[in-house]
Amino acid sequence: MDAIVQWFSQIYSFMAVIPFIVFIILWGILYGITKDKKRATRTSMDVTAVLLIGSVSMMIKQIFGTSFGFWFLLLFFLVCAGLLGNLQNRTKGAVDLAKIAKVLLRLGFMLLSVCYILLLVIGVGKYVYIS
Template structure:
């Protein structure tokens, strides 16, 4: 019962991640009153919903089943590359800082991918109706 409620809530929030971002931003801003921190926290939370929505759109567009795992793989490879660069440049790796960089770059990348893939999916369905 609780799992079904959480899955339904996640699917509603992941359906429109930009609306979710705005709702989360205003909700967090009411408590924190700090725009910079609110924006960062909203980006971090919305990233969870972007992963789900982009992977579903990817799977629908390309008739695949690995969209989620592809996103996770790219995030892990990015984590390794940025962590390796930081280790080479500074002699040590701050894992929390690397995670933040990868997570926020992922937010920007998945936001663009969401728009591009959504438009491509709409065009595909207009040209080849299912």
């Protein structure tokens, strides 16, 4: 069992290093199977958002020397989930967790993509000018 967990951890680590390449490859595979651009894009965004969480939190750890990045992202997603749940409860009278998860993953993809690019530029600049 430990070997399986370690294998999945290594696969996740490899894919999290290059999340946008994974996005493009996954989009191509899904579009080839479904022939639906919208569905391929949405599913690729959802998977890449999960990869970006790990990437951005590790970049924060490397650049700023703190391990608070993951916990900050988790807190951000939990607060957003609470706000979306409150909004759904007020407007529709019920909370749809699947819809909240979809919105969070797609919002997370957009925000974490910007954070990824920004942290990548900062990290490269720090490496070039400090080394």
